[in-house]
Amino acid sequence: MKLAFFPGCSAKSSGMEYAKSSLELMKKLGLEIACPEFNCCGTHIVEEYNKNIWLALNARNLSLAEEIGADIVTTCPACYQNLKKTNLELGDEKVLEDVNSVLASVNREYRGSVSVFHVIEVLSKLSRKIAVESRLKVAAYYGCQILRPPELGIDDNIENPTVFENFLKNAGFEVVDFKAKTECCGGPLLLTDSDAFKKRALTIVLEAKKAGADCITTLCPLCQFSLEVVQDKMPVRPFTSLILENLASQISE
Amino acid sequence: MKCYQCGTCTADCTYANIDESGNFNPRRMMLDYFEKGKLSELCWLCAECFKCYRCPRDVKPYAVLAEMRAEFIKKGKVPAYVKAFVETVKNYGELDETAFFLKLMKSGNMMDMSIVISSLKNTLKNRGISKAIALPKKSPCAGEVSRIFSAVEGKDKVKLEAEEKSRSIAAAGVPA
Incomplete structure (x- = not known):
């Protein structure tokens, strides 16, 4: 399976560590990864500003992967959701035709053949085993957009997902029972109400502490940002960085 | 109206649970919107957490709030x-x-x-x-992205002009 790596804007700027470690880990695991010049997914902000621009931005990204015969793998749950939502909407032939008339302005076309995955989906399905050597008690934090809304989330139990914990346990981490794992980090509130943002992010950190965690691990660059800028007592690590830092030895078949 | 006012969305809402004033109430915002077409500025405070997906009537409150924000933008009220x-x-x-x-x-x-x-x-x-301390840097795809913006905005303009024209023809009483 060929994959086109879509870090997303956040994982390219403040969340750079997450993008770098994801790419490194996937390559170590022998995956064939390409890095086309993707644009911003626009997220709900551009979608609400102008739906057709949002559709075309995402269709352009999908067309870049299609051009090289790849599916997309992304580190960012928001990009994941936007790309998947676009794919759903482009299932309507008329919408696809309209989008392609816009993409013609940049000499591109999308035919609708690309699937979109999050890094955790790709890594958790691999048969090659990742083994870590660590005594860390880890709180696995999902946040929101990897799960919700249900029509766009990963294939797991929406109320009590387990794919992330199971993946970390299989790798050799001790994973704590973390009640706030699917609560919101408050990230978007950073732009509209920073007091509420801080309050929210701290609540998540305190819940992890209560659960007995030594560290929180994230799979979203925005959650990573939120949880680590509001405090410096509890370590917060992107899950791919956490794995690379604690890798036992060579990855076995 | 599909919503039967159960308030599940508001009980689950991340921001409503932080907001001590109690003003942020998606159920009430949607009621005002559906019944009176009233837009509430508070819709900009939604945290995009999609907790309100649990709506028993599948109203998708998150999508209703998004629609409200899009309406504000259409009216030129852009934060x-x-x-x-x-x-x-x-x-x-x-x-x-x-x-x-x-x-x-x-x-x-x-x-x-x-x-x-x-x-x-x-x-x-x-x-x-x-x-x-990075300086702002354009992505290699910046040119294509601007062209996409121009292409859509150009189409929107043509559509808007056509709509205005047909409206003025209708107002003048000339059969289309």
């Missing part, structure tokens, strides 16, 4: 952060965070400085000095 976000994407091809923060500061809509400072510290730790 500074939305303008800064869209302009950054249009000009840079990506959400270059430095460019975005600079635009935000210029617009006077600045987030808490302590957050910006700890974010900078975090970036320094990860990337070293040379890259932390």
